[in-house]
Amino acid sequence: MSLLPFSDSDSLSFGVELELQLINLSDYDLAAASTDLLALLQRKPFPGQVTPEITTSMIEIASSVQTRFGPLRAQLREIRDTLLAAAQTLNLGLAGGGTHPFQHWSEQRIFPKARYQQVSQLYGYLAQQFTIFGQHVHIGCRSGDEALFLLHALSRYVPHFIALAASSPYVQGQDTLFNSARLNSVFAFPLSGRAPFLLRWADFETQYFEKMTHTGVVKSMKDFYWDIRPKPEYGTIELRVCDTPLDVDTAALLAAYLQALCAMLLDGGEPPPTEDDYLVYTYNRFQACRFGLDGITVHPKSYEQVSLREDVLRTLRRLQPQAERLDSVEALEGVHELVYRGNGAQWLRDARDRAGSVEGVVDAAVRRFAGVA
Amino acid sequence: MPFGTPPRGQVRGWHTRAMIWNDPQLLAQLPVLVWPLLLLGAWLIGEWAHHRLALPRITCYALAGILVGGAQLGWLPASAEPLMALAAHIGFGLLLFEAGYRVNLRWYWHNPGLLAAGLLDAALSFVGVYLVAQWTGSPPAQAALIAALGMAASPAALVRVLQEQRAAGQISERLVHVATLNCLLAVIVFKAVLGLTVFEQSGSLVGALYTGVWATAVSAALGVMAGVLLPWLLRSRVLSGDRSLPYALTVLALVGATHLLQLSPIVAALVFGLVARHRREVFSRHARGFGPLGELLTLALFVYLGSRLEGALALTALGAGLALVLTRLLTSCAVMTALARWSGTTWRKGALTGLGLMPLSAFALLLLEQSRHLALDLLDGLAPLMAALLILELLGPVCTQLALRWGGELPARAPEDKS
Numbered sequence: 147m148s149l150l151p152f153s154d155s156d157s158l159s160f161g162v163e164l165e166l167q168l169i170n171l172s173d174y175d176l177a178a179a180s181t182d183l184l185a186l187l188q189r190k191p192f193p194g195q196v197t198p199e200i201t202t203s204m205i206e207i208a209s210s211v212q213t214r215f216g217p218l219r220a221q222l223r224e225i226r227d228t229l230l231a232a233a234q235t236l237n238l239g240l241a242g243g244g245t246h247p248f249q250h251w252s253e254q255r256i257f258p259k260a261r262y263q264q265v266s267q268l269y270g271y272l273a274q275q276f277t278i279f280g281q282h283v284h285i286g287c288r289s290g291d292e293a294l295f296l297l298h299a300l301s302r303y304v305p306h307f308i309a310l311a312a313s314s315p316y317v318q319g320q321d322t323l324f325n326s327a328r329l330n331s332v333f334a335f336p337l338s339g340r341a342p343f344l345l346r347w348a349d350f351e352t353q354y355f356e357k358m359t360h361t362g363v364v365k366s367m368k369d370f371y372w373d374i375r376p377k378p379e380y381g382t383i384e385l386r387v388c389d390t391p392l393d394v395d396t397a398a399l400l401a402a403y404l405q406a407l408c409a410m411l412l413d414g415g416e417p418p419p420t421e422d423d424y425l426v427y428t429y430n431r432f433q434a435c436r437f438g439l440d441g442i443t444v445h446p447k448s449y450e451q452v453s454l455r456e457d458v459l460r461t462l463r464r465l466q467p468q469a470e471r472l473d474s475v476e477a478l479e480g481v482h483e484l485v486y487r488g489n490g491a492q493w494l495r496d497a498r499d500r501a502g503s504v505e506g507v508v509d510a511a512v513r514r515f516a517g518v519a
Numbered sequence: 520m521p522f523g524t525p526p527r528g529q530v531r532g533w534h535t536r537a538m539i540w541n542d543p544q545l546l547a548q549l550p551v552l553v554w555p556l557l558l559l560g561a562w563l564i565g566e567w568a569h570h571r572l573a574l575p576r577i578t579c580y581a582l583a584g585i586l587v588g589g590a591q592l593g594w595l596p597a598s599a600e601p602l603m604a605l606a607a608h609i610g611f612g613l614l615l616f617e618a619g620y621r622v623n624l625r626w627y628w629h630n631p632g633l634l635a636a637g638l639l640d641a642a643l644s645f646v647g648v649y650l651v652a653q654w655t656g657s658p659p660a661q662a663a664l665i666a667a668l669g670m671a672a673s674p675a676a677l678v679r680v681l682q683e684q685r686a687a688g689q690i691s692e693r694l695v696h697v698a699t700l701n702c703l704l705a706v707i708v709f710k711a712v713l714g715l716t717v718f719e720q721s722g723s724l725v726g727a728l729y730t731g732v733w734a735t736a737v738s739a740a741l742g743v744m745a746g747v748l749l750p751w752l753l754r755s756r757v758l759s760g761d762r763s764l765p766y767a768l769t770v771l772a773l774v775g776a777t778h779l780l781q782l783s784p785i786v787a788a789l790v791f792g793l794v795a796r797h798r799r800e801v802f803s804r805h806a807r808g809f810g811p812l813g814e815l816l817t818l819a820l821f822v823y824l825g826s827r828l829e830g831a832l833a834l835t836a837l838g839a840g841l842a843l844v845l846t847r848l849l850t851s852c853a854v855m856t857a858l859a860r861w862s863g864t865t866w867r868k869g870a871l872t873g874l875g876l877m878p879l880s881a882f883a884l885l886l887l888e889q890s891r892h893l894a895l896d897l898l899d900g901l902a903p904l905m906a907a908l909l910i911l912e913l914l915g916p917v918c919t920q921l922a923l924r925w926g927g928e929l930p931a932r933a934p935e936d937k938s
Contacts, residue, residue, distance in 0.1 A: 170687070172621045172796070178687045181927075186863050234629040235863035237692050253685070255930055 152293065152347055155286030155381030156213070158409055158472070162222065162401050163208045164390050165199055165279040166229070166515075167246055169239035174508040176203035176249045176277070179238055180257060186232045193224045200262045201254040201277045203246075205229075211286070215405075215474040219398035226394045230516055239512035242397075243494065244279055244314025244328030244389025247504040251275045272335065278328040279390040281311060283401045284382035285408050290347025292412070293383045297341055297374045298419035299411045300404075301427055304373055304387055305434035305443050306461065309454045310481065311388035311400055312438045313490025319504050325438030325491040328389050329431075337364065338371040343421040350376075373431075387431075392490045392514050399484065402477030407461070409468040417447065438489050458485050554603060557587060558815075561822045575680050575916035577821045581880075582913060584825020604888070607823040610816030611675050611885050612774040612788040613767060613809050617682075618674035618702075619792020621695045632862030633693065637700040640854040640876070641670045644701075645708065647846040655839035655903050660716040665904050667712050668883045669847050671705035672698040673915070674789070676878035679817060680919045688928035689864050693855075693872045694919070699789060702882060706786055707735050713890055738777050738786040745769050745787075746794025766795070767809050778889070785886060824884050824912065833906040840906025844877075848918075851876045868926055875922035878915030880908045 170177035180202045187196055195208040207225050212218040226240075233240055254274045256266045266273040287293040312325035324330070332338050344350045358364040367378065373387045385404060391397045410416075423446035433441030439455040452460075462478050462485075469475045487493075497510035561583035565576035627634040648669030652662035677694050680686075710731035749769055753762055770788055777784040809816075833840065852873030859869025883904075923929050 170692075171623045171626070172692070178928075179689070182689045182864065182868075185865060232863075234626075236689060237623055237626040237630075237696075253930070 152287075152290030152376070152378045153381035154288050156211075157286060157288050157292075157412070158405055159211050159213050159286035160218070160401050160405050161209050161211050161284045161382075162218065162397055163206060163282040163284070164222075164242075164394070164397055165204050165206050165281070166390060167241040167243060167279055167511075168203050168205055168233070169241050169246075169508060169512055171237050171239050171512075174239075174505045174512075176246050176254070177238055178202040178255050179236060180205050182236055183229075183232060183238065186235060187228070190228075193228060194221060196225075196229070198257045198259065200257060200265065200273060202257050203249070203254060204277060204279065205240075214472065215398060215402040215477040218401060219395060222394040222398055226515070226517075239516075241508060241511040241515050242279070242313060242390040242392040243490065243511050244312070244326055245317050246277070246279075247316035247494075247507050248319040249277060250318065251277060269335070272331075275331055275334070278314070278331050280328065280332075280386060281388040281390050281397055281400065283385045283388070283404050284377065284380060285385070285404060286380075286382050290350070290376070290378065291345065293376045293381075294341075294345050294347060294350060295419070296408055296411060297376060297383050298343060298345065298423070299416060300374055300383075300385070300407070301340065301419065301423055302416075302446050303407055303461070304385075304427075305430045305441065305454055306458050307385060307400060307404070308387050308431065308434035309438045309441060310403070310458065310484060310489055311391055311396075312435070313389045313392055313494060315491040315494055316498070316504060316507065321495070321498075324436050325489065326389050326435045329387065329435050332371060332386075335371045337369055339373070340424065340427065341370075341372050341374065341376070343419075343424065345419075389490065392493060392511055393517065394515075395480070396484065396490070399477050399480040402472070402474040403462075403465075403481050406465045406468040406472055406474055406478065409472060410465055413468070415464065422446070438491055439485060455485055557583065558818055558822060562818055565818075569683075573920075575920050576683060577676060577679050577817070578913055578916045580818055580821035581825035581828075584822035585828050585830060585909070585912075586825075588826035588828060588830075603819060603823050606816055606819040608774050608778070608784060608885065608888075609771055610813075610818075610820035611881060612770045612784055613813055613816055614675035614678050614820075615785060615788035616766065616770050616792040616795075617678045617809075618695055618699055619789040619794075620796045621678070622699050622793055622796070623696075624793065624797060626692075626696060627700075630862055632858050633696060634700075636854055636858040636862055637697040638704075639858065640697060640851055640873075641701045641704045643850045643854055644847055645670045647850045648843055651842050651846045652903065655836075655842060657901070657903065660712075661901060663712045664709065664716070665843070665901065665907075667705055667709035668879070668886065668904070669843065670708060671702045671879060671882050672851075672876040673878040673880065673882035674698045674702055675820070675881045676916055677875070677919060680878075680916050680923075684920060684923055684929050686923045686928045688923075688926065690868055690872050690875060690922060690926040690928050693862075693864070694875045694922075697855075697872070698876060699793075701876075703786060703789065705882070706783055706886065707732065709886060709890075710734055710783070734782045735786050737780075738783040739790045741773060741777065741782070742787040742790025742792075743794050745773055745791045746798060750795060750798045763809050767812060784889060785882070820881065824881055827884055827888075828880075828909050828912060829905060830909065832902050833909040836902035836906045839903035840908075840910055843903060843907040844910050844914075847879070848874070848877060871922040871926045875919040877911060877918040880912035880915060883908055 168177045168179045168183065180198045183205060184196065184198060194210060197206045199206045207229065209218060209221045212221065229240055251271065251274045254277045256262050256273060285296065287296060308326055308329065314326050314328040315321055315324060317327045342354050344354060364370065367375065375384045375386060377384050388400055391400065426444040426446050430443045433443060434454060441454045442451050443454050443457050444451050462482055465478060469478045494507055494511065497507045498504065501507060501510060561580045564583055565579040568574045568579040569576050645666045649662050649666035652665045653659065657665060674695065677698050681691050714731040749765060753765060770791065773787045773791060774784045777787045852870050855869040855873035856866050859866050
């Protein structure tokens with residue numbers, strides 16, 4: 147099966163997909179309610195897209211293709227309000243966060259769709275364990291080559307996004323000491339990791355993808371669970387490492403940060419990516435998952451070690467010209483504030499201290515997502 | 520006496536054994552053994568039927584109780600009965616607490632269709648059952664009492680089936696919310712009707728109503744007090760472990776107190792659960808159901824209820840009983856289906872919710888027992904009611920299970936861990 151040709155997209159257009167938790171308001175556990183919620187949402191037009199995910203306690207929303215931070219944030223807020231209104235009718239709450247603090251994977255039910263049933267058959271308990279919630283940001287690329295260039299140039303910045311978005315410190319009722327425990331579930335899949343270092347789309351097609359499909363291990367791009375993955379049907383690359391933030395405003399901030407970063411990279415702001423950049427990749431990624439903004443990142447070229455917090459702040463300063471061009475100055479200020487306030491994992495830990503129980507954490511997350519906390 | 524009276528002064532081995540059999544005091548204690556053995560037997564039947572026939576366990580417990588009940592095989596000793604009755608009432612209280620705990624009052628506010636469905640279901644069930652009861656020959660006062668009972672659905676049986684089947688979804692949520700609402704309404708109406716019929720002779724209509732409503736209000740107030748006081752008492756971080764025991768003890772105290780004061784233990788326990796949850800007191804998953812204590816008391820509850828049903832009496836009015844059951848079924852299904860779309864669900868799920876609301880017997884029997892102090896043993900002589908309760912005791916939980924299965928709210932594969 148040959149790869150679909152890369153559809154060209156407007157450069158630096160972007161879109162956000164969010165996987166959200168459906169919370170039973172009686173006991174704050176996950177609710178197997180996506181079929182009921184989708185049935186209710188179908189009655190009225192939806193300001194975006196809403197689709198099921200692999201287990202019935204997850205729901206995925208997607209914005210349309212946007213070009214600016216302001217309209218993206220507005221659309222995400224509208225989607226949130228529509229969802230909340232429907233969820234209220236069904237005694238459900240919605241929450242962000244990369245993991246549900248105390249759900250048990252064995253209780254999750256697979257959504258009745260053919261692909262999910264197949265995945266469940268293949269991966270066994272990993273499918274139910276994949277009840278984790280992430281944010282995917284798509285960035286439009288003018289060609290497959292540009293896509294691969296951005297994919298590899300962004301590898302240095304992946305820990306930024308992990309640390310900024312991290313919101314999954316609790317798993318099965320316990321503090322994992324990680325900022326993002328969610329990514330540990332992603333890494334369990336055999337086809338996770340990163341794309342092979344190829345900079346031309348034609349090479350990617352012939353030297354890698356066709357060979358992989360020939361082995362029978364892979365049928366389509368969907369089977370790869372890479373941190374950044376090209377999506378040829380949309381003409382985008384997809385950043386998949388972020389945990390779902392605790393509110394939609396933060397989701398919009400992260401998308402704008404990624405957009406500005408891509409603009410800077412396309413302007414030639416960094417030396418070209420090389421294979422050796424990946425020497426420090428897994429270490430940096432682990433530091434971000436474990437320590438969040440306090441983690442240490444090693445620069446792939448100079449091997450300088452700085453804290454992620456410092457690295458993000460430095461990068462934000464460099465992105466001023468791009469931010470002005472893309473009308474996302476407000477967004478970068480928001481990211482700045484996020485670095486100082488602390489990420490979602492920090493907020494959830496504080497909520498636990500205030501509430502005294504993991505159920506209280508979920509309650510706080512539900513209220514924060516609704517914008518009332 | 521099979522062994523005869525042992526001669527004085529001769530205390531040899533077999534004479535000692537003979538003395539034990541001859542001791543009247545000891546013999547009087549033996550029946551105490553019957554109940555635990557009966558419960559063990561019921562539990563075994565329940566497990567077997569659950570695994571082999573996929574029946575809800577509480578149906579089997581009730582069946583065991585019916586078989587050995589006073590009116591059937593008569594194996595149960597009267598002496599142990601007050602203890603069993605108490606265990607049953609406490610077990611019921613715990614389940615009602617669970618039910619109240621699962622209710623989110625704000626949902627009625629956000630989903631007026633649901634509230635309307637509950638109220639309409641109660642109203643139409645009352646009217647329907649009243650008419651059918653009169654048609655099958657009951658005098659108006661008795662018909663009104665039967666109708667008041669018919670308004671409700673037993674939250675205890677529902678909660679038990681939901682827990683056992685690990686059900687989750689809109690039908691499950693709606694069952695609990697509608698049943699709790701209707702249960703409270705039924706208690707109020709029942710007490711009001713009781714007050715009317717009892718005091719009709721003594722002439723004070725207003726007095727009767729007042730007593731009925733007042734009893735319910737005070738019970739609710741006790742429930743609220745407990746629901747506010749207990750979380751406050753337990754707010755210290757030091758007590759951060761499993762909190763279910765103090766709650767179980769409080770339910771015990773509430774049930775006891777409301778019994779003594781001739782109020783409504785049902786209302787008190789339900790309201791306690793409602794308020795505890797809304798004070799953001801949250802139980803971890805494994806603490807719910809009150810663990811082995813809850814299991815034991817639930818077992819005792821349903822076996823006891825089964826033993827209170829008189830098969831012979833019920834069989835004399837089976838047709839009438841069936842008519843009552845079908846009336847309830849049809850009104851619930853009709854109302855739930857009609858209001859399904861307004862309340863945010865599909866017609867199919869609405870109809871299945873109506874089906875799932877069938878269990879009644881636990882609530883009805885205990886409510887009737889609690890009214891015994893008014894010197895009205897209503898159960899005797901109300902053959903159609905007895906028949907209806909017999910049918911519902913066995914088939915009610917089965918209906919709920921079917922509703923959940925057909926609604927797709929049961930897990931595809933039973934989880935290994937049954938804790």
